[in-house]
Amino acid sequence: MNIKVSTLLGACAAAALCTAATAEEITIATVNNADMIVMQKLAPKWEEATGNTINWVVLEENVLRQRTTTDIATGGGSFDIMFIGAYETPIWGAKGWLTPLDDFADDADYDLEDIFQLVRNGLSADGHLYAVPLYSETSFTFYRTDVFEKAGVEAPTEQITYDAFAELVAKVHDPDNGVYGTCQRGKAGWGENMAFIGPLANAFGAKWFDMDWQPQLDSEEWNNAITYYVDLMNNYGPPGASANGHNENRALFKDGKCATWVDATSAANDVRNPKTSTVADVTDFFQAPKQVTSNGTGWFWSWALAIPASSQKADVAKDFLKWGTSKEYYEMVGETEGWVAVPSGTRASVHEDPRLLEAAPFAETIKNAIFSVDPANPTRDPVPYTGVQFVAIPEFQGIGNYVGQQISAALTGQATVEEALANSQKFAVREMTKAGYIK
Incomplete structure (x- = not known):
């Protein structure tokens, strides 16, 4: 499996080894959809590489929305990462409730430009990116x-x-x-x-x-x-x-x-x-x-990862976001779950990958369908x-x-x-x- 060491080590890459003194536990609120369940299955790789741990709060869709909306509107600080979508992200970002992710553009390995612009625009407000997508859909x-x-x-x-x-x-x-x-x-x-x-x-x-x-x-x-x-x-x-x-x-x-x-x-x-x-x-x-x-x-919808402004562990949370939405993560899903299981509608390089196109010939149909949506009309x-x-x-x-x-x-x-x-x-x-x- 061609997974970059820097991506897997994340926050601990420079230190070579994470110690108990630097390790953090982050809490992630997520919906119980199939792609998120796969992420939970693979997340121990990130935990092992970084020394950090994850407390997963897995909720039914309506309950997730209720819990995250209440928490973020009150500054409750219960979560370090939330799975939210193309509706909440621009609204909450504009209110200052989310941590901006503009610095992701400076990470050449992450390659923010590889994420479809339509999707990035849907997860932005006032010129700032507030979430990164696991998958997008029509x-x-x-x-x-x-x-x-x-x-x-x-x-x-x-x-x-x-x-x-x-x-x-x-x-x-x-x-x-x-x-x-x-x-x-x-x-x-x-x-x-x-x-x-x-x-x-x-x-x-x-x-x-x-x-x-x-x-x-x-x-x-x-x-x-x-x-x-x-x-x-x-x-x-x-x-x-x-x-x-x-x-x-x-x-x-x-x-x-x-x-x-x-x-x-x-x-x-x-x-x-x-x-x-x-x-x-x-x-x-x-x-x-x-x-x-x-x-x-x-x-048009994206399920995406965002960091509430109330989180005290934004650096560790950002590291997980980069890991969980990186090119290497999608390759890891393909290698472990089969390329047909790779999340769709996010990265151009993934949708052009011959392994995906062979296993999921409908991937091109999905991409074209997403690009046909016009939320402005x-x-x-x-x-x-x-x-x-x-x-x-x-x-x-x-x-x-x-x-x-x-x-x-x-x-x-x-x-x-x-x-x-x-x-x-x-x-x-x-x-x-x-x-x-x-x-």
Whole structure:
């Protein structure tokens, strides 16, 4: 394995040997996604090389967001490193809550320029870098080639409408044999069900706010989108879909329970990995659907590592960030887990590596899909915000969570679509008025 000694030794490279006197324990808050689990598996190499140790706090996605948001907003100092994303990073960085990482550009071995500029820009604010990515993603449609063939259905070669997608799903829905037509996120949360529903709403011509920041959640477009979603899932989704987020649907798909799944491109390296998936050899992809527009139909996201400004161990934390997002780290994943398992959407050199392209020929598709996303033009009509599956304002987290809860209630029949959206509109108006966007 061609892992640079300087990268592995990190903070201890100059000292040749770490002593108990210099060793530190850092606490890392992370989500329980597959790529982060691999990082935990490989992290003892960094611990051994540096003498430092890691206290991992592994949380479900919604819980992680709640814990890290509370801690960083209060300066709690519970964590030295947080896994956060393209929504939180610019907002928290601009507030001074994160440690700038501009000095990473001075490390020739790290090669910051190798990270795609689109990704770096999404993790920056006011010209300063505040996080470095483990992986980046957009969304596309996973589908079972064997199920499609059995049903006599041809996979789309161009972006289809959601109406056409529903017709396709109906043909491959086979619950008697344990295969549901589609598995989509139902678990409430701005980063869970709303990650799918936001682009779905965009496709139907909906928007969160008009140019005067007036909420638009009770619009006809939102009603059409959520009615479609509820009908799709109730007719062709698995039982208990309101409890399923990304990880639950990934597990269902890998276990052969879903014919289609619109979700993160980053999951492809797990779903197509024969070590972890029962459908690795019969899974392929096509573009996430559109409806009245193609704008904002594929999301953009990065899971990235950031250092809270409250950390007292920033130097050690930076050393881990450089290790965990370096070229050598991705090579280590390829050598130990298989090149199909290497995190996607971050470094140009990784996406050009022949070993990756041979093991994961879909890597080029993922890269092209990410570059096709335009967060500055996420909707059919002009809007005052950027962001595809989220709105890049601090208030969105609370609004998105509430709307996600209301739509989950509509999915389970506890509320009608009209009631869910009326409640969402009232809540959004109240929050935007409180924040001073509207009077």
